[in-house]
Every structure is written in structure tokens, then in C-alpha cells.
Amino acid sequence: MKKTLLLLIVLGLIATVVAWLRYGGGQPYPDLTTAPILAEDELEEVLSYRLPIGNVAVSASGRVFFTVHPEARPKGNKLLEYIDGASVPFPDGASQKLFDTVLGVAIDRHNRLWTIDHGNHGMRTARLLAFDLETRQLIHDQKFAREIAPRGSFLQDLQVSADGRTVVIADASFWRKQPSIIVFDIESATARRILEAHPSVSAENFLIKNNDRVMSFGGGVVSLRGGVDGIALDDEWLYFAALSGSSLYRVRLTDIADPSIPDSQIAARVERVAEKPLSDGLSIDLDGSIYITDVEHNAIFRVDENGELRTLISSRQVRWPDALSFGPEGWLYVADSALGDVILQSRDYIKAQAPYKIYRFQPGAEGTPGQ
Numbered sequence: 500m501k502k503t504l505l506l507l508i509v510l511g512l513i514a515t516v517v518a519w520l521r522y523g524g525g526q527p528y529p530d531l532t533t534a535p536i537l538a539e540d541e542l543e544e545v546l547s548y549r550l551p552i553g554n555v556a557v558s559a560s561g562r563v564f565f566t567v568h569p570e571a572r573p574k575g576n577k578l579l580e581y582i583d584g585a586s587v588p589f590p591d592g593a594s595q596k597l598f599d600t601v602l603g604v605a606i607d608r609h610n611r612l613w614t615i616d617h618g619n620h621g622m623r624t625a626r627l628l629a630f631d632l633e634t635r636q637l638i639h640d641q642k643f644a645r646e647i648a649p650r651g652s653f654l655q656d657l658q659v660s661a662d663g664r665t666v667v668i669a670d671a672s673f674w675r676k677q678p679s680i681i682v683f684d685i686e687s688a689t690a691r692r693i694l695e696a697h698p699s700v701s702a703e704n705f706l707i708k709n710n711d712r713v714m715s716f717g718g719g720v721v722s723l724r725g726g727v728d729g730i731a732l733d734d735e736w737l738y739f740a741a742l743s744g745s746s747l748y749r750v751r752l753t754d755i756a757d758p759s760i761p762d763s764q765i766a767a768r769v770e771r772v773a774e775k776p777l778s779d780g781l782s783i784d785l786d787g788s789i790y791i792t793d794v795e796h797n798a799i800f801r802v803d804e805n806g807e808l809r810t811l812i813s814s815r816q817v818r819w820p821d822a823l824s825f826g827p828e829g830w831l832y833v834a835d836s837a838l839g840d841v842i843l844q845s846r847d848y849i850k851a852q853a854p855y856k857i858y859r860f861q862p863g864a865e866g867t868p869g870q
Contacts, residue, residue, distance in 0.1 A: 523715070525706035525722045528745075531776050532796050537812040537860065545832065546581045547854035551841045554656070554780075555834040555857050556604045556612065557826030558632060559868040564589060564612060565834060565857060568821075569600035569619075570841045571849050577601050578614060581857075590635035597637070599623055603668070605824075606869025607659035611638065614657075615668055621645075621652035621675070627666065627683065641683065647690045651675025653725070656780075656822070658732040658870055665756045667737055671725040678702070678726025680739065682755050693755055693762050699769045700727035702743035707777050708795055709819060709839035716843055723842065729781030729823075731789060732870065738789055740778055747772040747781075747789060747802060773806040782823035782831065784864035790831060792820035799823070799833065801862065812860055825866030832859045 545563065550573055553566035563581040567573040577598040580589040588595055589612075600623075603615040610632045618625040625648030629639035648654055651674040658667050664685055670692070672678040679695040694700050702724040707714040714723035725742035732738070736749045750769045754760055776793035778800075783789050789802040790811070798813035799820060821836035840852040 523719055523722055525704050525715070525724065527708065528705040528777050528795065530796065531774065531800075531808060532793070532798060532813070533810045535798070535810045535813045536801070537862075539812065539814045542812060542814050542816065542858050542860050545857045545859050546586065547856045548579075548586055549850065549853045549855075551836050551838070551849065551855045552821070552834045552857060553602045553836060554604045554822035554824075555832050556606045556824045556869045557830070557832050558606050558610070558612075559827055561827050562632070563826075563832070563857070564604055564606070566601050566604050566614070568836050568838070568841065569602055569617070570838065572846060578604070590630055590637070594637070597628060599626070602655045603657045603822075605657050605659060606632070607663050608661055608867065608869075609663040611659075611663070612869075613639075613659060613666060615654050617652065617654040618648060620673070621648050621650045621654075624648075625652065625654045627657075627668070639685065641688060641690075643681075643690060647681060647692060649675060649677075651677075652679075654681065656728060656730050658730050658737075660732060660752060660756070661734050661867075665752070667730055667732065667755070669727045669730045669739065671728050671742060673723075673725050676702075676726075678741065680727060680730075680737075680755070684756070684758075689758075691758065693765050694769070695762075697766050697769070699746070699748040699771075700739065700741060702726050702741050703745055705743050705745075705777060707743065710797075710815075712839050714839065714842070728779055729791065731781040731783040733783050733787065738772065738781060738783060740775055740781060740791065742779060742794075743777060745774055747775045747791065773802045773808050775802070775808065776800060779819070779821045779836075780823040780834070782825055782866060782870065784825070784862065784866040786864050788864060790823055790862065792823065792833070794819050794838075799831075811862060816856075817858060824868075825870060826859065826868050829861050829863075829865045830859045831862045831866065832857060
């Protein structure tokens with residue numbers, strides 16, 4: 500009996516050490532904040548909801564769509580539209596059965612709303628859906644095979660090229676630790692993983708501190724560290740950054756959309772753009788400036804065309820600035836997922852931290868709505 504107990508203790512210690520080596524540890528990240536360009540009161544509340552908000556997308560006509568963050572383990576509606584002061588299921592209540600752990604949402608220039616569902620970290624089936632915004636009909640349904648969305652993957656952000664032919668998806672790979680960018684050709688319904696585990700998409704050894712809470716669990720055995728998370732597209736470039744990374748990168752869209760170009764050549768063509776905070780969402784305006792969230796300091800940064808990084812706006816109201824989406828008339832929308840109050844918490848605790856909100860502000864430049 501004593502030998503069995505001793506063996507179990509030893510095995511438990513070994514498992515803890517292995518888990519810490521793979522998932523734990525980390526160093527504090529330097530504070531990159533500058534004096535904000537915009538005043539805090541320029542941040543305007545758009546809506547509040549009883550459960551944590553995942554991502555947001557706003558159409559050219561100003562329609563606001565959002566997902567409920569799957570970390571909240573929602574049982575009901577998971578994709579909603581905000582209409583006349585109420586959040587209602589989109590495209591309807593019956594269609595919510597299509598969604599498992601849907602998170603990413605984007606609207607392309609062809610009036611299609613796209614969602615990406617990571618299938619519970621790849622343990623089930625990752626799924627890409629598209630709806631016609633006018634008819635509310637499902638027009639694309641792609642279930643990804645294991646070689647595209649393996650177990651431990653986390654497909655969670657997406658953007659669509661201007662010509663409507665290519666969908667780009669970020670796999671942050673929290674558990675598998677093999678982050679990647681997935682490129683999906685709509686016409687041929689084919690996908691490939693690129694830049695898997697490349698330094699540009701991989702997490703670095705930093706600890707996230709959000710609202711005075713260090714995002715580590717189990718006594719530091721597991722730390723929240725994610726690979727490529729936010730992505731943004733203009734007509735020429737894909738911009739991308741790891742949640743737990745120090746740099747913003749880019750690669751030409753024509754290179755990643757061409758299946759004849761091998762991954763090794765794509766990797767060689769990746770360019771570093773600028774340093775960045777520990778971040779979640781990205782967006783881009785029509786002048787080429789990049790907007791990037793700072794999950795440690797409740798802020799949105801801007802990287803201008805010269806690579807200069809500055810704090811654009813900051814507010815403690817925004818607990819975890821997550822996804823970004825431009826809307827019409829130069830508004831930039833910010834989904835506050837409040838993940839620091841959500842991850843590994845009970846449903847009762849999560850509900851008690853409500854309301855969860857979407858904000859918007861005027862950054863001084865226009866962008867493509869829905870992206």
C-alpha cells in the first residue's frame with residue numbers, strides 16, 4: 500500500500516513537472532504604453548450582454564453581430580445581432596444548433612457573414628460557416644479534416660480577402676503548441692496550414708497580467724500563452740501577431756493564397772512590422788495603420804505606416820479588449836470579452852461579472868466595415 504502511494508506521488512510530481520515545462524512559467528512583459536492620443540470619454544458603449552462577448556463584426560450598413568465567448572460555455576444562443584436595443588439570435592433561434600464553440604466572426608465585401616468554430620480545441624470538428632446577410636441563408640459550410648484542425652488546435656479569428664476568394668484563419672493552438680495560419684480557398688473548398696510553429700506565429704515566454712491578475716493556473720503549472728491570434732487583411736498584406744508575442748508581422752496575400760508556393764518560401768517572405776503589446780484583436784484602416792489591442796493595459800494601440808507604436812485610447816472599463824471591427828462612418832468597434840474574469844470560472848461566477856460590453860470610438864481614419 501505504501502509503495503503504491505509513493506509511486507502515485509512520484510508519478511504526480513513527474514506529471515506536474517512535465518506540465519510546467521510545457522505550459523507553465525513565463526516572464527513579465529514590458530509596458531509599452533504611451534500617453535493616449537484620444538481621451539477616455541471618446542469611448543462609447545454600444546451594447547451590453549449577460550454573457551461574455553467573443554468577437555464582433557459590423558456591416559457596411561451598421562448592423563452589429565457578435566459571438567458569445569465559448570469559454571463561458573453558453574447553452575443557448577451563440578451568434579447574435581443587436582437590433583433596436585435587443586440581442587437576438589442570428590440567423591434565427593433554430594440555426595443556433597449549427598454552432599458548437601463558435602468564436603470568430605467577420606463580414607466580407609460581398610455581404611457575407613463568416614464564422615469559425617474551433618470545435619472545442621479540435622476535440623470535435625472545426626467548422627467554417629457563411630451566411631448571406633440579406634437572405635439570412637447559410638451559403639457555405641466547411642468542416643475541416645484533422646490535418647487542418649488537429650486535436651489541440653484553436654481556430655478563432657478569421658478574415659476574408661477583398662475579392663472574396665480566400666479565407667484566412669488563425670490557429671492559436673493553446674494546448675497543441677503548434678500554431679499556424681490556415682488558408683482556405685472558397686471556390687475549390689481546399690485548405691492548407693502554413694507557417695506551423697514558425698517564430699512569427701508562436702508564443703513567447705511571457706506571462707499575461709490582466710487587471711492585476713497573473714493569467715496562470717494550478718499554482719503556476721499552466722500559464723495562458725497563445726500563438727497567432729489577431730489577423731488583419733488589406734488588399735496586399737496579411738498582418739498577424741501571436742497573443743503572447745512581442746512583434747507584429749506581415750506576409751503578402753498573393754504568396755499565401757498560391758498553393759504552388761511551398762511553406763518554406765512563405766516563411767522566408769515573412770516581414771516583421773513593429774513591436775507590440777501582448778495582444779488579442781487586430782484591424783487595419785484604409786491608410787494602412789494597424790490597430791492592436793493591449794490585454795494587459797486595457798488599451799488599443801495604433802501602428803502607423805512607419806511602424807511607430809502609440810497608445811490610441813485606454814480605459815479600465817474595457818477589461819479585456821478582444822476583437823476589433825470597423826463599421827461605417829469611421830467607427831472602430833471593440834469587443835470586451837473580460838477573459839480574465841472568465842477562463843476556468845464557474846457559470847455562476849461568470850454570470851455574476853456581467854454585463855459584458857461592446858464599445859466603439861472614432862480613431863480618426865476609416866476602415867473596411869466587418870474587418
